[in-house]
Amino acid sequence: MAPISTVVTNGADKNGSPHLQTSPTQDQKEIDQALRTFRCLIADLCEQFKGGHPGGAMGMAAIGIALWKYTMKYSPTNPNYFNRDRFVLSNGHTCLFQYTFLHLVGYPAMTMEQLKSYHSTRTDSICPGHPEIENDGIEVTTGPLGQGVANAVGLAMATKHLGARYNRPGFEVVNNMTWCMIGDACLQEGVAMEAIQLAGHWKLNSLVVIYDNNQVTCDGSVDLCNTEDVNAKMRACGWDVIDVDDGCYDVPALTVALSQARSNTKPTFINVRTVIGIGSKVAGDAKAHGAAYGAEDVASIKTKFGMDPEQHFVVQNEVYDFFRDAIQRGQAHENEWNQLLERYAKEYPELHQEFLLRVEGKMTDDWTKIIPSKEEFPTTPTPSRKSAGFCCNPLASKLQNMMVGTADLTPSVNMAWKGKVDFQHPDLKTTCGINGDYSGRYVHWGIREHAMASISNGLAAFNKGTILPVTSSFFMFYIYAAPGVRMGALQGLQQIHIATHDSIGTGEDGPTHQPIALAALYRAMPNLLYIRPCDSEETAGAFISALKATNSPTIISLSRQNLEQYPQYSCREKAQKGAYVFVEEEDADVTLIGVGAEMVFAMRTRQLLQEKFNVKARVRSVLKYKSTPRVVIEAYAVNGWERYADAGFSMSSFGHSLPGPAAYKYFGFDEQVIAPKVAEFLGDVKRDGLASLRGEFRDLNDGHH
């Protein structure tokens, strides 16, 4: 499709850049001045605090002019208007590139004072070392290299999906582009290569990746570690490729390339040759990458570019004038879109109503009524991954904002609902018999856990609440996804990660598939919920918590194997508190903390303690309880539990390849082993007194076998 050109608007040219008053060929004089000014300003901004990343930003100046002056649809006075183009800076260390253009085109918050706060001690700076989503004009927090590419794929995917559901002939209410700037490094990170495969497979022509090809990384020439034919590779991945030879100055060529990309039928890769740190004495060298250039070189840069070496942070009025039309252009885009929506409301009132809910980030249905009640769950042993299906399938079938996907584990994770439609390019039907289209909300991520999480960050970041991504895989493989899951938590993006086959209960696949330490990472991670429900009712509670957590991702950790159901004890409301009395016991001698798939061992141990050891045990969740010793039972590394318990029966080694029940037995998860250990521990406590426990956490599992 050509998303823009179908919307005929006043002053739009054939290439679909609306309101383009002038063309880069007419503006050559202004462009030259803007380039000089921009590059000297970057050098100054890094020089003042003797640090930062000037080289890339200076090299990319012409690309920035082609984007912000002649190509992108955005509105400085309303940075978040819904149908804006999204810009992603995957090479986030060049953030001054973006900050400075946001300043030049008139984003009110991005004052020169703010620009100058880059690398300062100002705690209210909106110019951090990498772009952060909280700030106007920033669509996603990138930073760790490669993430931005995946985020951009998610943003472009959102456009295609929302367009497929809500656009109608003559009413393209969602048709924005996503422009992603990358450096050499982003083409080496696996997460980017996974995302590139998917963008090509889905033919996301709403996505344009602009490669700042300066052939320099920290170590030196890219040839040190990468000599592939990148254009041929991108074509093999289903992308179109455009080359631009003089990316440092040729704004007209860049503008034509960007405009061509816009009317493409595939995602486009624009390979732009640039010179890192152009103008500096270290231009084209790795030294130009990540350090200030020193007063002398900065002065010589200014002399070279015909600016006054004595003056700093200079932006001439002509340069501001040159970019001044950005605000009007932006407001015109908004107005067009608002007018389009008004006509849309008349033509398609119901669709318009639903669309408004999406724009406001509201659910399209009352989800609280959709999750099955306790009575509707089977009381026979059930794997909690199946319980998750009971909860999520009806939600996904009704809630239009849910996009549910899996890293190639559809038969195992139970996330596919009856009547689901796959998110696919419609052409695949004819080319290889694959059903689905862009309106589909079930995503086959392939065996790409990292991209699944990082693309989902882009889906969630398109517009807060418009899309709620649900990912799924085995819990162990969320160690591949961890960098993406972390970035979701850091950005406060709501997502639900369905992590099945947790702990050693996974069984035969062996230690390579049995998570032991991973839970410690997610329990320590800020702004992330990690929940291990023990049965269907607690799984329902986990989904309610996840749906309420509109500013956090949630991992729901689930079992492969059948779990006892405890309808008489488990409670979705209490579970949301993260902790509650499971089984109360008058004057208990001990509190057993049961967790997720291992609750069954806590319950059986409780019974055995009573029968064989005359010990009364209360079973709880995490909550602290002072007056009796507390023992946690979980088949993970115990790290972190010491805060809530006095002793633990847990894992201190990797797992073993055995059938699930045999694996548990092998590591001593068996009431016949646990109960005596607990009784012995209680004997010691009785002898030495509760005080003896302080801080002296006791490991009760001596590794058995």
Next chain:
Amino acid sequence: MAPISTVVTNGADKNGSPHLQTSPTQDQKEIDQALRTFRCLIADLCEQFKGGHPGGAMGMAAIGIALWKYTMKYSPTNPNYFNRDRFVLSNGHTCLFQYTFLHLVGYPAMTMEQLKSYHSTRTDSICPGHPEIENDGIEVTTGPLGQGVANAVGLAMATKHLGARYNRPGFEVVNNMTWCMIGDACLQEGVAMEAIQLAGHWKLNSLVVIYDNNQVTCDGSVDLCNTEDVNAKMRACGWDVIDVDDGCYDVPALTVALSQARSNTKPTFINVRTVIGIGSKVAGDAKAHGAAYGAEDVASIKTKFGMDPEQHFVVQNEVYDFFRDAIQRGQAHENEWNQLLERYAKEYPELHQEFLLRVEGKMTDDWTKIIPSKEEFPTTPTPSRKSAGFCCNPLASKLQNMMVGTADLTPSVNMAWKGKVDFQHPDLKTTCGINGDYSGRYVHWGIREHAMASISNGLAAFNKGTILPVTSSFFMFYIYAAPGVRMGALQGLQQIHIATHDSIGTGEDGPTHQPIALAALYRAMPNLLYIRPCDSEETAGAFISALKATNSPTIISLSRQNLEQYPQYSCREKAQKGAYVFVEEEDADVTLIGVGAEMVFAMRTRQLLQEKFNVKARVRSVLKYKSTPRVVIEAYAVNGWERYADAGFSMSSFGHSLPGPAAYKYFGFDEQVIAPKVAEFLGDVKRDGLASLRGEFRDLNDGHH
């Protein structure tokens, strides 16, 4: 090179498969019977316990015959002889493929009884659900998809490197091949794509990747999530590509392809069309992937292949006979190699001496004398990343077994030593002016943290102790590398991971680059040392610990910023214990636990407590100490410290983009903030008594700012 064909040996054919008594074209009858037998046996092995992965193994049978009968150099009676070919099963779930061929060619440990233990409750099974390095004939533990490709690149890299150092004209003492079997999934995982780029860049013609192209994954057709032109992509990455159309039966074609690959000048990708679960009623379908076929289908498979449906686990003597020459062939390879070594010893006695040390996995020099003494370190504030350079550079320059690399952070991590030679293909000198050759021991991994770790597992697994990989990057990016680091720990492979820029001291790069939760993962991970030294002397201790840990990887976590040096307190010997009294104090009121880059806050807090609050503080490392309250000070999530401390001053949120010192101040890491909190805490303890502390861990950092 053509590693084999240059060694002319009795009975070697032109294609370089020595001692090939017969050719696949002559053996068609035996081959057909072997294929039938193999496929029925796989079906039986999965059927007995109603589980496992039969489909891939059955589809790959002909590939296995081409490998184990006509191509690979291995010795069943001495599985670990040094110059053997390495086989890696990256699609590890098809492990029955490998186990069954190990049985057929006569690996003594792999009895039929052991084969039958697959998916059983036998705890001493050597047939786990994925191959494990502890067992004969298994080179690496694969499992999580994509890892095996990277491991294979590491094994192939080891061959090129050792060959470059030790081979001499007519004396190819190291010239083995690495054969890596992959499935569709391995071509989607980022870690594999990173490794593929590097193998192409390095022209590792010692590597052959065999693609079991059955176009089926768990979700169904590969077209659901991948429609790239894989051959074109591999060529773009610098690989040669060979297609084999009938991979299910055409052993002659497969043998020719493997033989061509052997005499290639680039790494080779053999794209083999196969049918998953061939013979079964679900052949070619996703259902054939990961479940037993049921008694009826297994019977019909046997009928289809002309075997008796009533009989199970049948291997006719003719089939054993067919593979019987494997043992003699293997012993012949060994003898040749041993004879070659004898001649080599006479011709190159010194080189031979060094080579023997490498084969035995011994250091080539007495490393204990190489690390600088305390007196040689500067006493002025020093970043511990620089201290790491002081320790590692002399080690790397002397120890031939060290291969040190970085994920494109040479200027930041200080791992490059004077006179280092890069590991590169010599051609790069002429093609793009890059210096280096295969004898080089400094590796430019590019921006590929995950592949860096997973390829290093292959380097370390080539032969225990022969190569000691040292990786380096910012600590935060070890979240990308985590799946590889974990597999190293799981396999007990010695490696040193140099993780710089730890905690919020990293500063301006911001929260995206500041690790908060990551340490919790590595502290919880079995068989991994995670060490945060506080100054140069403790850094020396960390290296000694890492070099002594011959069965574990070690992460040394280091600061970007300058750290106070404490020569009067710090001690490399005590540091190796993981905990010791740093500053003793008669009748101390509190024990402060100082860690790594935050030791300075413990020391300053101690002083301020004394001066302003009349509180006596002892400073310690982790060790427990009962009689006084213990406070840990570290800029990470506190999870796990509760075991060793009663209170903590730590992080509960992500970081902030500020200069390092400002970032610490922003989060309250400042003795002016910490000391009063500690004093207040001690007041409470005095009032309520030590017993009041039990388990009630106290967070002293209320987030300041």
